[in-house]
Amino acid sequence: MIDVLFEDNFIVAVNKRAGIPIHQTMDPARPHLHGLVEKQLGQKLVLFHRLDVDTTGLVLLGKDPSINGAMTDLFHDRKIEKKYLCVVDGRWLPEWKQSVSYIKQGKAKGRWISADKGKFKERAETHFKLLDSCGDKSLVEATLQTGRTHQIRLHCLDRAHPILGDRLYLKPHPQGVPLALHARSLKFLHPKTKKELYMEAPLPDYWEEHWLPGLNFKKDLNSKG
Secondary structure, three states, X not given: OOEEEEEOOOEEEEEEOOOOOOOOOOOOOOOOHHHHHHHHHOOOOEEOOOOOOOOEEEEEEEOOHHHHHHHHHHHHOOOOEEEEEEEEEOOOOOOOOEEEEEEEEOOOOOOEEEEOOOOHHHEEEEEEEEEEEEOOEEEEEEEEOOOOOOHHHHHHHHOXXXXXXXXXXXXXXXXXXXXXEEEEEEEEEXXXXXXXXXXXXXXXXXHHHXXXXXXXXXXXXXXXX
């Protein structure tokens, strides 16, 4: 079962697990999130955005085609606030609050690169906030201003502090623990009711055992202090 976090007549928000692709892959037998949620709810849905296969957290899908254009505009015009949590290698500095680069497809299969120059459509901007550091790791909040492929992963790599468990850009966890990157919250105006929606996805259980020990983690991103 896919964990449904919000549902009304127009939108459904789910909490994606690690290791499951968002949509159908070259292997037609491989389960994917879009298909699983459609089967679970018994209806056709529209996928509004994507997460990497190793990333967990909030994904929005549409139930009513009448909102498709409005949702596309919200994403395009950056009117959806998207916050992620990640645990990175080493001590992140508090002054590292913004990263801007141009993200392009790399030569190696599945890899992308972050460059100083590029086309406007390749521009990537991420805002960062250090939440806590402990020993050789840091808990960081990332707020996306754009939505390029592997954006947060590459911007952390640009600082020489890659996300832990990143088997593409660092190394896999020795016990196979998934990437420490989680789409934590979304905030936007409902395309029909015009009321503000705020959603949070709980962290996977393995974060408590493998990624968070020693780190001060406030479960509510809206909490003060």
